[in-house]
Amino acid sequence: MDSLEDLRFDNRFVRELPGDAVGENYCRPVLEACYSRVSPTPVADPSLVACSAEVVEALGLALGQGARSEFAEVFAGNRQLAGMRPYAACYGGHQFGNWAGQLGDGRAIALGEVLTPGGGRLELQLKGAGPTPYSRGADGRAVMRSSVREFLCSEAMHHLGVPTTRALSLVATGESVVRDMFYDGNPRPELGAVVCRVAPSFLRFGNYQIFAARRDYRTLRKLLDFTLRHYYPELGPVGEAGSYLRFFEEVGRRTLATVLEWQRVGFVHGVMNTDNMSILGLTIDYGPYGWLDDFDPDWTPNTTDAHGRRYRYGHQPQVALWNLARLAEALAPLMGDGRELGGLEHQLADLELTLKYGEPRVFFRKLGLHVGRDGREREPEAEDLRLVAALRSLLVEVETDMTLFFRGLANVCALGAEEALADDEAWLVPVAEAHYRPEALDASYRARLAAWMDSYRRRLGALGAADALRRQHMNRINPKYVLRNYLAQLAIDRAEAGDASLIEELLQLLRSPYDEQPEHQKHAVRRPDWARDRPGCSMLSCSS
Ligand code: AMP
Ligand code: MG
Numbered sequence: 001m002d003s004l005e006d007l008r009f010d011n012r013f014v015r016e017l018p019g020d021a022v023g024e025n026y027c028r029p030v031l032e033a034c035y036s037r038v039s040p041t042p043v044a045d046p047s048l049v050a051c052s053a054e055v056v057e058a059l060g061l062a063l064g065q066g067a068r069s070e071f072a073e074v075f076a077g078n079r080q081l082a083g084m085r086p087y088a089a090c091y092g093g094h095q096f097g098n099w100a101g102q103l104g105d106g107r108a109i110a111l112g113e114v115l116t117p118g119g120g121r122l123e124l125q126l127k128g129a130g131p132t133p134y135s136r137g138a139d140g141r142a143v144m145r146s147s148v149r150e151f152l153c154s155e156a157m158h159h160l161g162v163p164t165t166r167a168l169s170l171v172a173t174g175e176s177v178v179r180d181m182f183y184d185g186n187p188r189p190e191l192g193a194v195v196c197r198v199a200p201s202f203l204r205f206g207n208y209q210i211f212a213a214r215r216d217y218r219t220l221r222k223l224l225d226f227t228l229r230h231y232y233p234e235l236g237p238v239g240e241a242g243s244y245l246r247f248f249e250e251v252g253r254r255t256l257a258t259v260l261e262w263q264r265v266g267f268v269h270g271v272m273n274t275d276n277m278s279i280l281g282l283t284i285d286y287g288p289y290g291w292l293d294d295f296d297p298d299w300t301p302n303t304t305d306a307h308g309r310r311y312r313y314g315h316q317p318q319v320a321l322w323n324l325a326r327l328a329e330a331l332a333p334l335m336g337d338g339r340e341l342g343g344l345e346h347q348l349a350d351l352e353l354t355l356k357y358g359e360p361r362v363f364f365r366k367l368g369l370h371v372g373r374d375g376r377e378r379e380p381e382a383e384d385l386r387l388v389a390a391l392r393s394l395l396v397e398v399e400t401d402m403t404l405f406f407r408g409l410a411n412v413c414a415l416g417a418e419e420a421l422a423d424d425e426a427w428l429v430p431v432a433e434a435h436y437r438p439e440a441l442d443a444s445y446r447a448r449l450a451a452w453m454d455s456y457r458r459r460l461g462a463l464g465a466a467d468a469l470r471r472q473h474m475n476r477i478n479p480k481y482v483l484r485n486y487l488a489q490l491a492i493d494r495a496e497a498g499d500a501s502l503i504e505e506l507l508q509l510l511r512s513p514y515d516e517q518p519e520h521q522k523h524a525v526r527r528p529d530w531a532r533d534r535p536g537c538s539m540l541s542c543s544s
Contacts, residue, residue: 001062004070009083009112010121013201016226018219019087020133028133029102032219034207035087040077040109041130041140043192045174048072049148049495050503052155055168055198060117066169075169075196077109077129084112088132089202092210093275094326096310102210103275104134107142110202124168125202128194141177145492145536146544147193148503150286152491154197156483156510157283162261163254164283165199170503181535181543182303191496199282201231205327206275212330221334227279241336245343248331252324252351254281256358259320264362265479266292266402268313270302271542274323288540291482293527294399294436297392301485301540317355324351363388366406367456368474373464375473387459390452398445399436401526406478408434410471412453414460427453436526479513480524485538486531487523 013035020036022028030036051066065071073079080086088105095103109129114122127150128142147170154167176189203223211220225238228247235246258281262269269276270288278284290301297314305311311319328344335341364370364380367388372378380388395405411430415421428450435441441449460470483506491502509520531537 001057002060003062004065004068004074004081007059007061007081007083008115009081009085010115011083011085011113012226012230013089013110013113013123014085014087017222020090022133025131025133027131027135027137030090030104030133031214032216033090034219034223035089036133037086038088038109038132039080039086040111040126042078043076043173043175043194046072046076046078046171046194047174048075049170049172049193049500050151050507051169052151052167052507054155054158055166058116058118058166059114059122059168059198071169072171075126076171076173076194077126080111086111088134089207090134090210091204091206091275092213093204093206093273094209094323095273095275096305096308099213100273100275101213102134103136103206105132106135106138107132107140108197108202111196121200122198123201125197125199126194127197128173128192139177141173141175141192142194142544143177143179144172144191144193144495146287147195148492148495149289149488150195150197152488152503152506152510153286153289153483154283155507156513157265157267159511160261160265160479160482160513162265162267162283163258163281165197165202165278168196168198170195179543182541183543199278199280199284201227201278201280202284203227203231203279204275204284205277205279205323205330206273207279209274209326209330212333215333217333220330224331224334231280242340242343244331244334245340245347248324248328248344249347249350251279251281251327252347253354255320255324256317256351256354257281258283259316260355260358260362262316263313263359264366264477265482266295266313267482268292268299268301268311269316270300270305270311270540272311272316272319272323274326277320277323277327287544288542290485290538290540292402293484293538295392295395295402295405296399297396301538303539303541306539317359321348321351321355324348360385360388363392365477366409366474367391368410368465368470368477369459369463371463371465371470371473375465375469378463383459387452387456391456394445394449394452398441400431401434401436403479403482403484404524404526405431405434407475407480407524408432410474410478412457412460413467414463414465414470415454415457416461417458419461421454425450427457433526476514480516481509481513481520483510484523484527485536486527486534489531489534489536492536 131140157164173192180187288302
C-alpha cells in the first residue's frame with residue numbers, strides 16, 4: 001500500500017479528446033470540446049470529516065494516508081499531485097423533460113485518472129471545488145448537508161449491490177457557502193464541503209447530447225469512439241458495423257438494470273435529468289434523493305418536483321426509458337444507414353419489454369417466490385404475478401414501511417395444502433412493525449391483508465422451498481438497513497455541530513445492510529414522527 005505521492009495517473013480523457021481552446025476560467029459556451037482545463041479553487045482550512053476505507057484501498061493507498069494533512073489538502077483541491085490534469089467536462093441535458101442546452105461540470109472538477117493496483121482505472125472528481133466555465137454564474141461550491149448525503153449514500157448503495165459512483169472522502173472547507181435552502185428569500189451561510197467521487201468514468205447521456213444538439217458530429221464521434229474503445233471494448237473494434245447499436249443496447253440494459261435495483265431497495269433519485277444519467281449505468285449525482293419510508297409509488301423527495309412528480313418512485317423505470325430515447329436521438333446521426341436506425345427503434349421497443357417483465361419480477365423476487373424446490377431460481381407464473389399486484393395495492397392503502405415489511409416477510413412460514421389455518425392474523429406479526437398507524441388498520445383491511453398472507457403462504461408451500469433456505473435468499477434481496485432520510489439528517493445535524501461520529505457509525509452500519517447487526521437495531525425502525533415533516537427528512541430542495 002502506497003502513499004498519496006505514489007499514485008500513478010494516466011489521463012486519457014484530456015489526452016485523447018478535444019479540449020477547450022480558451023484557457024481562462026470564465027463562464028461561456030464551450031464549443032467543439034469535451035472539456036475545459038481548470039484547477040480547483042483552494043479553500044481556507046480543509047479538514048477531513050470522513051473517508052471510505054474501501055475506496056482508499058481500491059486506489060492502492062494505505063489506510064493511514066487519510067490522517068495526513070496533505071490528504072485533506074489534495075481532496076479539498078488545495079494541492080495537486082504530480083500527474084494530475086484537472087478538467088471540467090462539457091455536457092448538456094434534458095431537465096424535467098426540457099432541453100436545457102449546455103450545463104457541464106459547474107462545480108465538479110476531475111483531478112485525474114488513477115491506475116489502480118488491481119490493473120483498473122478510476123477517475124477522481126471533486127464536487128464543490130470552485131467555479132468552472134460551466135458554472136453559469138453560480139459559486140461552484142457545495143454545502144456540508146448535501147455532501148454528507150452524497151458521501152454516505154454512494155457507499156451505502158455500493159454495499160447494497162447497486163451500481164454507483166463511489167465516494168473517497170468528505171472534507172470540510174473551513175469556508176461558508178450561502179444558500180437559500182427553500183428558495184423562499186431566506187439565504188443563510190452554511191458550512192462548505194468537498195466530496196471526492198470515484199468512478200471509472202463520469203460520462204453522462206448529456207455529454208453526447210450536447211454535440212448532437214449542436215450538430216457537431218465530428219466531436220460526437222470522437223467521444224463515442226473514445227467511450228467504446230475504453231469502456232466497452234467487449235463490443236468489438238471501434239468502427240465495426242453495428243458497434244454503435246450494440247453500445248446503445250448495452251447502455252440500455254445497464255441503465256434499466258440499475259433503475260430496477262433502485263426499485264428493489266426503495267431509492268428515489270429525485271433528479272433523473274439526462275445530465276444525471278451515467279453512460280456506464282451507474283447511479284450518479286446524489287442530490288435531493290430519498291428512501292421510501294412508507295411504500296408510496298407517488299412519492300418524491302424533491303420539492304422542486306412536487307407538482308409534476310415526474311421523478312416519483314413509481315415512475316423511475318419509465319423515465320429511464322424516456323432518457324434512453326433521448327440518448328438514442330443523440331446517437332442516431334452517427335448511424336450509417338436506415339437499417340441501423342431501424343435497429344435503434346427496435347432496441348427501444350425491446351427495452352420497453354424488458355421493463356414490462358422486469359418490474360414485476362423485482363417484487364416477485366422480494367417476495368422470495370423465485371426460490372423453487374432445492375433453492376433453484378424459477379420463473380414467475382400468473383399466480384405469482386397476481387400475488388405481487390395484490391400486495392402492491394394493499395401496501396399503498398395504509399402507510400407501510402417498505403424496508404420493514406419485506407424484511408419481516410422472510411419470517412413467514414409456508415403452508416402446506418393439507419394444513420388448516422390456525423389463526424390467520426398470527427401471520428401478520430412478522431410485518432406488524434411495518435405499519436405506521438397500527439390503530440388505523442380497520443377490520444376490513446386486516447382481513448384482506450390476512451387473506452393475502454394466507455394465499456402467499458399457500459403459494460410458498462406449493463413451491464416447496466424450505467423456509468430457512470427461502471429466508472436466506474430473501475434476506476439478501478431485502479436489506480435490513482438503508483440510509484433512511486432521517487438518519488442522514490441526524491448525521492448532518494451532528495456534522496454541522498462538528499461531530500462526525502454518526503457519519504462513521506452509519507458508514508459502518510451500511511457496510512453490511514443485509515446482516516442482522518443486533519447492536520444497530522435502533523436504526524432498523526420506522527421513521528420517527530418528528531421526522532415526518534422535517535426538511536431533509538421527507539422533503540429536499542435542489543439547493544446544495
Ligand atoms: P444538478 O442538479 O446538481 O445535477 O446540477 C445541474 C447543473 O447545475 C450542473 O451543470 C451543475 O454543475 C450545476 N450546478 C449546480 N450547483 C452549482 C453550483 N453551486 N455552482 C456551479 N454550478 C452548479
Ligand atoms: Mg448533475
